[in-house]
Amino acid sequence: MTDVVRELSPAAEAAPRQRRLALVASKGTLDQAYPPLILATTAVSLGWEAGIYFTFYGLDILHRKRFEHLKVASLANPSGPVQLPNLLGAIPGATAAATKVMKKWMKNANMPGVPEFIEMAQGAGVRFFACSTTMGVMGVSESDLIGGCEIAGAAAFLDYAADADVQLFV
Amino acid sequence: MTDTSQTSLQADATLDCRELLCPLPVYRAAMALDKLEEGQTLELICTDPGSLEDIPAMARQRGDTLLVAENRGTTQVFHIEKGPRR
Numbered sequence: 001m002t003d004v005v006r007e008l009s010p011a012a013e014a015a016p017r018q019r020r021l022a023l024v025a026s027k028g029t030l031d032q033a034y035p036p037l038i039l040a041t042t043a044v045s046l047g048w049e050a051g052i053y054f055t056f057y058g059l060d061i062l063h064r065k066r067f068e069h070l071k072v073a074s075l076a077n078p079s080g081p082v083q084l085p086n087l088l089g090a091i092p093g094a095t096a097a098a099t100k101v102m103k104k105w106m107k108n109a110n111m112p113g114v115p116e117f118i119e120m121a122q123g124a125g126v127r128f129f130a131c132s133t134t135m136g137v138m139g140v141s142e143s144d145l146i147g148g149c150e151i152a153g154a155a156a157f158l159d160y161a162a163d164a165d166v167q168l169f170v
Numbered sequence: 171m172t173d174t175s176q177t178s179l180q181a182d183a184t185l186d187c188r189e190l191l192c193p194l195p196v197y198r199a200a201m202a203l204d205k206l207e208e209g210q211t212l213e214l215i216c217t218d219p220g221s222l223e224d225i226p227a228m229a230r231q232r233g234d235t236l237l238v239a240e241n242r243g244t245t246q247v248f249h250i251e252k253g254p255r256r
Contacts, residue, residue: 042193045200046231109191124197
């Protein structure tokens with residue numbers, strides 16, 4: 001077998017370089033899945049390149065069995081859709097209730113769900129990088145992830161981000 | 171219903187983004203602009219108040235020209251002329 005060496009940032013062409021957005025998505029809750037997807041989808045709509053590096057809990061956003069079931073925390077989340085003191089936020093069903101409310105808010109506002117958003121972002125050209133360390137630590141294999149992800153470590157992502165005009169950690 | 175007859179310019183395409191929030195108006199406008207030729211115009215109707223800042227920013231970033239930006243209270247109407255493909 002020959003290993004194919006992939007370059008995340010191919011050498012610049014003669015044409016003026018496109019602007020680039022490089023995001024890190026480190027959180028795997030429903031509410032925190034939206035900001036990187038919104039920003040990256042917007043960036044490609046502006047004619048930019050955009051890539052999201054999904055690391056640690058953020059990798060759940062790319063997990064084919066988990067990405068439909070992301071939740072909103074009811075515990076230690078004073079801004080959450082169901083406002084509960086922590087003592088009550090810890091009771092069974094509280095997280096499910098907060099999640100249900102957030103999903104209803106999104107639906108009422110005509111916002112796509114996470115799976116639809118991912119499809120929209122990928123279709124528009126957003127690149128999804130899956131953190132290889134997270135995969136190793138959490139026992140996630142490539143077949144657990146949705147299609148179209150690029151597995152990359154920190155050096156490869158930094159190489160991509162070094163040429164970005166905007167870099168954000170979510 | 172919104173009366174769009176106030177805009178005298180005739181656009182080559184119209185996109186209704188009413189009741190949609192960021193990033194959908196920008197995303198859909200970009201998809202619609204991608205289908206147009208340079209110099210053709212897109213009329214965009216929005217209700218997200220953020221579009222008053224977002225649509226001019228989108229046009230600037232894409233290299234398109236914003237011909238009309240009208241705030242009609244509950245709706246915002248834009249005409250965007252597609253710029254050269256980069």
